[in-house]
Amino acid sequence: MSRTTSTTINDLRRLAEQATNLARAIRAAGDRLRRTDDEPTRRAGFRLDEAVSAADRVTGELITTADYLTRIANRGTCAADWGLCPEHGNTLAGSGGRSWCQRIGCRRRWDHDRAGLPCTEPAAYQVRDTAGGETLLCTGHANDARQRLIGARLTPITTGRKR
Ligand SMILES: [Zn+2]
Ligand SMILES: [Zn+2]
Known part of the structure; x- marks a missing residue:
């Protein structure tokens, strides 16, 4: 993992913790207002619920970004920049x-x-396209390349480990 990435992941996690603390502090302030006897004061606190939600959203976005950066840093040996189903290939949907x-x-x-x-999968093939470019791809991405790259040559690679 590059230093920039690991520093950023740590920063994001620390910021997420701060956002969580912020949400907790705002919630406490809102609870205090709700406990007062004065009706207009209680009513004035409604925006704080929205502020708590906003801080919670910030926490979520920061944690997800840190998580994605971690996944990118721990990518597999397959060179593809996008994932697929390890069994069925290019069949993913998302939302x-x-x-x-x-x-x-x-x-x-x-x-x-x-x-x-x-891709998080281990490389299983060396794929050479007709222009001479070489990439290491997992089984799923190699199958995908076989269908999409006319004339691509696939050579199984050995990992040096016996299974
Ligand atoms: Zn599948
Ligand atoms: Zn792959």
């Missing part, structure tokens, strides 16, 4: 930060945007 394989019967789901993040 609201979640993703799943659309193939009937495949129950794979992920709690993040797998298609929008680098």
Whole structure:
């Protein structure tokens, strides 16, 4: 992991903690207002509920960003910058930060945007395109390349480890 990335991840996690504390402090202030006997004072506190939600959203965005940066830093040895279903390939759909394989019967789901993040699978093939460019790809991405890159040559790579 690069120093910039690890520093940023730490910063984001620290900021998320601050946002959580901020939400807690605002909630406490709102609770105090709700306990007063004066009706206009109680009513004036309604915006604080909105402020708590905003701080909670900030926490969520910061944590998700730190999580994505961690996933990118720990990417697999496959060179593809997007994920797929390890069994079915280019079949992912996603929404609201979640993703799943659309193939009937495949129950794979992920709690993040797998298609929008680098592949986490180990490289299994060396793929050479007709222009001579070489990349290391996992089985799924190699199959995808075989269908999309006319004339691509796929060579299985050995990891040096016997299975
Ligand atoms: Zn699948
Ligand atoms: Zn891959």
